[in-house]
Amino acid sequence: HRWDGTRWVPLAVAPAAAPPSLAFAPPPIWAAAPRAIRVATSWTKPLQMAVAGLAAVQAVWYLIVPFWLAGPLTENVRRTAVSTPGALDPSQLSTVAILTLGATSVVLIAIATAVAIGALRRWIWMHYVVLALLGIGILDLPIAVANATGITPQVVPISGRLLVAQWVAASFSVVEIALFAWMLMALLRRGPWATRKELSAQE
Numbered sequence: 001h002r003w004d005g006t007r008w009v010p011l012a013v014a015p016a017a018a019p020p021s022l023a024f025a026p027p028p029i030w031a032a033a034p035r036a037i038r039v040a041t042s043w044t045k046p047l048q049m050a051v052a053g054l055a056a057v058q059a060v061w062y063l064i065v066p067f068w069l070a071g072p073l074t075e076n077v078r079r080t081a082v083s084t085p086g087a088l089d090p091s092q093l094s095t096v097a098i099l100t101l102g103a104t105s106v107v108l109i110a111i112a113t114a115v116a117i118g119a120l121r122r123w124i125w126m127h128y129v130v131l132a133l134l135g136i137g138i139l140d141l142p143i144a145v146a147n148a149t150g151i152t153p154q155v156v157p158i159s160g161r162l163l164v165a166q167w168v169a170a171s172f173s174v175v176e177i178a179l180f181a182w183m184l185m186a187l188l189r190r191g192p193w194a195t196r197k198e199l200s201a202q203e
Contacts, residue, residue, distance in 0.1 A: 038122075038191065047183065051116075051179065052115075054179060055112040055116040062108040062109045063105065065101070077097050115129070122193050130183065131180065140173045
């Protein structure tokens with residue numbers, strides 16, 4: 001009430017506040033954290049095909065080598081044993097040489113197959129493995145050239161199919177040098193397999 005000078009007058013009562021709404025409110029939607037993904041560039045597909053192609057050619061070569069060089073290798077080992085005083089039996093040396101060549105070819109075929117599959121599937125870790133293998137393969141160039149040209153001292157000079165095999169190994173090394181430079185440039189400029197890293201929201 002309030003006093004108006006004559007009497008007490010009741011004050012106007014304000015309406016009661018409405019109760020808060022009890023309706024369901026959906027939870028806030030949180031934004032998905034972005035994740036890094038690898039996106040192919042113009043270099044990616046050619047680089048994959050080059051690595052896989054070289055690995056396939058080398059796998060076929062390693063498959064042919066034991067059969068193609070078995071005879072010449074046996075003859076070369078026999079001549080070397082005859083020319084070397086106190087050497088082991090030529091037949092035993094030939095058997096060991098052929099078995100070693102066959103085992104080496106099996107291992108190299110397995111490595112080449114794994115490289116081809118990894119290149120086609122674009123495994124990130126395979127890019128670094130291939131770089132290491134190509135770097136080791138580059139060292140074969142001076143060895144193959146030295147054997148083919150006779151710079152390396154040998155009891156029996158290499159000739160025929162064995163000589164051709166040395167030049168084939170040197171040719172592979174030349175291609176590996178070029179591919180090593182390309183893969184290294186792609187890694188430094190763009191990333192593994194010449195892919196760029198981009199951010200993408202998770203679904």
